[in-house]
Amino acid sequence: MATIADFRAEKATWCPGCGDYTVLAALQKAAVNRGLEPEDMVVVSGVGCSGKISQHFGSYGFHSLHGRSIPTAQGVKIANRDLTVVASGGDGDGYGIGLGHFIHAVRRNTDITYIVMDNHIYGLTTGQTSPTSDPGFKTKTAPAGAVEEPIHPLHLAIIQGCGYVAQGYSGNLGQLVELIEGGMEHKGFSLINVYSPCVTYNKVNTYDWYKQGIKDVKQIEGYDNTDKYAALKLIEESEELTTGLLYKNDRPSFDQTLYKYPDAPITSSDWTINPDTWNKILDQYK
Amino acid sequence: MATIADFRAEKATWCPGCGDYTVLAALQKAAVNRGLEPEDMVVVSGVGCSGKISQHFGSYGFHSLHGRSIPTAQGVKIANRDLTVVASGGDGDGYGIGLGHFIHAVRRNTDITYIVMDNHIYGLTTGQTSPTSDPGFKTKTAPAGAVEEPIHPLHLAIIQGCGYVAQGYSGNLGQLVELIEGGMEHKGFSLINVYSPCVTYNKVNTYDWYKQGIKDVKQIEGYDNTDKYAALKLIEESEELTTGLLYKNDRPSFDQTLYKYPDAPITSSDWTINPDTWNKILDQYK
Amino acid sequence: MPINNNHFYMKHGVRQMVTDLSWKVGGEQGEGIESTGEIFSLSLFRLGYHVSTYRHFMSLIKGGHTNYKVRVTSDERSHHGDDLHILIAFDQMTIDYNFHELSDGAVLIYDAAIKNATVPEGKNVHAIAIPLTAIAKESGSPIMKNMVAIGAIAAVLRLKPADFQSYLEDKFSSKGTSIVESNMVAMQRGFDFYMENNPVHLELPPRPAKIDHNRLFISGNQATSLGAIAAGCRVNAQYPITPATEVMYGFVKYFPQLGGAVVQVEDEIAAVNFVIGASYAGSRAITATSGPGVSLMLEAIGLAGISETGIVIVDVQRSGPSTGLPTKTEQSDVNSNMYGSHGEIPRIVLTPRNVSECFYFTAEAFNLAEKYQCPVIVATDLYMGMNSQTISGLDLSRVHHERGKLVTDEYLASLEKGEFHRFADVEDGISPRALPGQKNGRHVAMGNEHDEVGLEIEDQAMRIQQMNKRARKLKNFKGIEGAAYTGPENPEVLVVGFGSTVGVIDEAVAKLKGEGVNVGHLQVARLLPFPTEEIAPLLNKARKVVVTEINSTGQLAQQIKQYVGGHDKIENCLKYDGDPFTVKEIFNRIKEVI
Amino acid sequence: MPINNNHFYMKHGVRQMVTDLSWKVGGEQGEGIESTGEIFSLSLFRLGYHVSTYRHFMSLIKGGHTNYKVRVTSDERSHHGDDLHILIAFDQMTIDYNFHELSDGAVLIYDAAIKNATVPEGKNVHAIAIPLTAIAKESGSPIMKNMVAIGAIAAVLRLKPADFQSYLEDKFSSKGTSIVESNMVAMQRGFDFYMENNPVHLELPPRPAKIDHNRLFISGNQATSLGAIAAGCRVNAQYPITPATEVMYGFVKYFPQLGGAVVQVEDEIAAVNFVIGASYAGSRAITATSGPGVSLMLEAIGLAGISETGIVIVDVQRSGPSTGLPTKTEQSDVNSNMYGSHGEIPRIVLTPRNVSECFYFTAEAFNLAEKYQCPVIVATDLYMGMNSQTISGLDLSRVHHERGKLVTDEYLASLEKGEFHRFADVEDGISPRALPGQKNGRHVAMGNEHDEVGLEIEDQAMRIQQMNKRARKLKNFKGIEGAAYTGPENPEVLVVGFGSTVGVIDEAVAKLKGEGVNVGHLQVARLLPFPTEEIAPLLNKARKVVVTEINSTGQLAQQIKQYVGGHDKIENCLKYDGDPFTVKEIFNRIKEVI
């Protein structure tokens, strides 16, 4: 059985205090808890500070393009369904340039776990407005404050039928581990949006700020996380500050619905074609 | 005052019976009703059968790339806020390849009217699954039936704060004219999803099929189209077959919130820079 | 108009050996032109002929002119020919649009239902009105007018309606025998009508004595899918686009029985990144697209390059720029395929020259992708991709599987943790590769410059090592040949083309040879690594080099200048109106410049 | 280590005229290295010197090594120089990383707080430990250690702390005078400490007698924004990317007062299509990006080409491929900028050679875009874009506005409805243009091939007309010069570069001339239309042509071979480790190949 040490790679290079350290730690712990081996996992990331997680995590990794972690991760998964595939990145990466892929992956319901390190800012490019920046939030590109409605990732995911919609917070490692484990367990696309403070460029949405606002959904008595509208409302009313598994359903995943998708990984498929089969194929062009 | 004739251009080349003819007619009528002149309008379209509308409509037009009508249209509008700008295209164009732009335009709330000719199919490329194809719908690329959850454009728009979310149907010209007029009137991004049957490649979602299912929201007594959750629920419960203005709000539009965005069209701005101003700028590099 | 039977076989009063018969049917889009073309071409194919086809169609669904041309020959050809001996016109536009193409003595059959039909004067053409629609209606339905026409054609060519029956059975038997029968009736009526009223007959070329049963009637796109399938490719992520969608249809058709996955993705960017992911994971994966899609894929092609992920992309080129002429052919993505994407990566660009090579090159592309761990673009075009022709068969046994430097589990087990150097700086530039799932093979593939394990670096020495290593990998490229030459050892005139123009250039060159020109023909099959070695010696010998390509700027010619030189002897032979070359165009242009 | 004061000015025992002083500060990212560099460079600039800077930084936010180099000269330079006379090290890594660069007799000041600081042996360097952090703490806060260092440097160079005061006031006065004062105190203490303990002084170059008050200290990116602003550009749609984001910051800063709109869009595809829309509507619009963004924009660049929409795109090149080395420089997008995008469109690619040209070329790019109605790419690079230097001023009166063939309302009024031919086939290839809002100017711009009104066509004749018309538009290009030559009339050796390398090549060439080599220097300013006419005569005269560029495949050299020839005399001088050239590297390489 693998241990945390097995999922460690090079020393992480994030700023001291960056929320992404917690996400990395949670992912490592979740992998251990689920009894995974480093070779059974692929972590795919986009570009951003958050994108460095695929290097820092000790499994196979693919540090892909800005905004493209989700298609790359889906490609990995469709090719080898036995792998545990995690897609990851930042809020700019996933909800800005990568938004279309995100929503299409939700509808396709590919069996991957998507972790977004949402810091409401573009970190790696040193502090511009992100699609989740709060209105009025001042950045280098919007010194007078952001004017757009922020992306509502949890809402979007729920509306498009995502079967596992969770929110974590870098100030709560234990919960995050649980949520990631749940996401991996879930058959289908799972979203885990993580409030992961950028201590360098976001001086508003800080650990302290979150500490005051954040509430664990478990504290809400009688909350039914299979009720779509209840989830939408709760998220809205709590100004998206509720954490935990907020919504789930059991819609079949892409591999379960794709016509004649093989049970064994495609990577292990036999490439030789029976001459009979081949001739029958060719007969169609005669 | 311009008449319908002024908004006519070359003979449309859609298949006889194509729903897009009605959309064209409705757009012409709406323009006339709003007292627009052909030179005051720009119709931007993507690529698809639907994309041909910018040629067939008699105003200035831009037949842009597949999936990119929305950014192009926003560019036109931001440059000349006095123009009435319509973005348009198909379901593949807008909800497939162009989905990210659509949702980002909703959050930005640019003051354009977006008309989607939603036929649940890729028409121009002769019949593949589209992002709004119903599960089980058989096409050339999915002969065993579509397996993905369709895109829910109305839901997505509402969730992201779109201030004008309407649905029309090519079988109801009068309503469509009204909805388009309303969209143009609305300050901010307006979505008009139009069920516009493809008589050639979609033999399921036909005029007859719609006739049986479609319901005008005006027939629903006491419906409050400013209540977001009511709208979401109605749309879901009616299997997205309700037409009319389903949701609205008065969120300020991008031009109203963009920091010091000039009142006069940028296209009419004076390019000369006062030497004093220039020197003050240069002083910052001394 | 004097009727001069069989006139077109006569040249200087001597009866010529018939080698060619070209036939065309035209009408409005949506009128069944395609199936009429198919019945004719496939039936002639089944009679043992070699057929090459060319479909003209427009970027709209109904209305507009479409036509389907079939050239029937005894020997193998890969061009639909300049001549036109038979034209079936369902509407006036077909006459107007195609009349100029008709050869002397040709037969024009048009529907008597065309109002005020007008046939231009001044050409020796047998213009014959037949009540195609009327006879079809009598036979049950106006949509059978194409069957009536086929019947008439059978009569023109002294064939029998029965010669077309097998096609009908294949196509309609699932819908019931009555459909087949009523179509046969319509055909017979067309046949009879012609026999009764029209005495003109045309001769077919000699029918091959022996029919090779391996022969196929297949398009480039179909062959491309089959090539991928034969190579073991079982993942296809694609976004529809004319003229590449048919490649996807092949996978849609065969993957269910072979165990693969077709994903219709949201756009081309998703498609290529999907393919990168699947290839990284160790499966063979493909996407096919056309120019606009390639442009969208260029960022990711760079990622495949630096992450050393072998991927296969098919570019079925169409007329650009931008949306251009989406249903027309062109060879104008040379620059895009060779140079698109920022920065510098090694890549392989193959340009199959005929339908068979669409199969073999695509199959081999997967070996190259895995051996050289870089993107491989297979650039075909609409002309070859969407038109079917006879080929001699597709030999599965010629397709082998090579996976390059995949490491074994045993090898990995012999290493310490973290010791596997996926991007080791090895002499041949190709580092060992492990796949997810292999213990101890952990590494990170990435778009950033990286060290030997795959971790991001900014260190100059490592950067240079990795750049040089990647640059070396294609230095000793072995795989698809660069170009093939036919002609005299010391050609005075060298005609160079690439891709699908091989057949038409060959015919033009043959004509030139017939006129005593000392001319050779070099057809390029690979753009990268650029076949400098194949081109240079011939170019040096020749007095004139005529680079023949379907684009407006002479992109291949520019490459030859860049890699080889010869600025003073290179002449362009270009075409860019959306149609493929005719033999005559090439012939004339070469005569003009030499 | 013997202390030999002022040693580095001595050559063969003769005291040399000091022309250069190079200074560097280094430490961890996030430690204030940048502001330390700024205070030094701007203060020296204000003293009348010419300063050129170079910042080294990594693609991570904190940690990692960063440094800021400043070269102080009497005359104008656009390179930061090979020498290093003063190094301030806040950490050991700075010593390790930069020691090799130190010139003979240089001064190394390092923080006494560095644990077990080790200074390599074997070089005549005055290594001086100063308790920078300790003194800063005493002065109020450890973050003022950079001020202490600046004070010490003032002492080394026989300057006064007061010489650095104006910068402090500009920077901190808004935060209260006490901040300025405490910084001044820290600086004074550093100064005093040095004066008391360290007798080594270095000399600055002679200070220019007269200070030109038009001089600016500005980066290429800043100049680029100002160029656009001067040109009347008031729309910027952009997506952040290093090293191009600063171009956007310029618009963020100045548009509010000038009446413009900055839109931070969702991705680069949106950015370029936004710019197309805004340009079509008649405003001047811009987007800036780097390689990855350009790759994403390539589809739309084709749209701009065929729809004849003039747009301006700035590519601040960085090290590729893919994400590559995102904080390092390169000139490797030549191919992408010249050839990226499927199909064929005319385009203009400009490569400003220095910070001033970033301004003037960007301004002129808008005129070219409107005159030629095609995409214009202004390709700068990270080195020039992100590093500030002294330039002689930016003359607004040199920027004029030309809008090309915009038609008047009166002209349109004289036409019948539908008579305006936006894409008329005119001789010079540039059709008249109307803007939305103009009565009677209705037309459709599109990505499909179209007729003169702009409607989709598939007709061959019209297709050829439109293709030829577009191809003609750049035939008589007039605008930015193609290349500038300095050197003897008949150079034996021709050194060719493009873009930002002009300064470093100049210095290398000067050294070669000093050794008696008959060498000339041609610096290319425009890649498309390719400056064949400027290159050919010089290339023909030269025995050797050394094409000097910051990439690994010699992309410019390949273009010269393609457009001009000279395969047998062209040699590459390449660099691709992420850093700009040093003078010595170019000098050595040229000596090696000539």
Ligand SMILES: Cc1ncc(C[n+]2csc(CCOP(=O)(O)OP(=O)(O)O)c2C)c(N)n1
């Ligand atoms: C195509 C492309 N455009 C832009 C960039 C530059 N870029 C790198 S990271 C980034 C955004 C980072 O923000 P986010 O995704 O929120 O990640 P964070 O750094 O905050 O973790 C951008 C714009 C890029 N690498 N590629």
Ligand SMILES: Cc1ncc(C[n+]2csc(CCOP(=O)(O)OP(=O)(O)O)c2C)c(N)n1
């Ligand atoms: C980048 C790119 N990819 C693919 C295409 C091919 N294409 C043209 S139209 C179309 C889809 C059309 O479907 P839709 O948007 O629903 O429009 P419709 O024809 O149904 O009106 C596609 C995929 C293209 N033009 N550009």
Ligand code: SF4
């Ligand atoms: S800049 Fe922000 S997001 Fe990036 S590593 Fe530092 S704290 Fe984390």
Ligand code: SF4
């Ligand atoms: S194919 Fe469908 S969408 Fe296209 S024109 Fe015909 S009916 Fe309309």
Ligand SMILES: [Mg+2]
């Ligand atoms: Mg972020």
Ligand SMILES: [Mg+2]
């Ligand atoms: Mg559609």
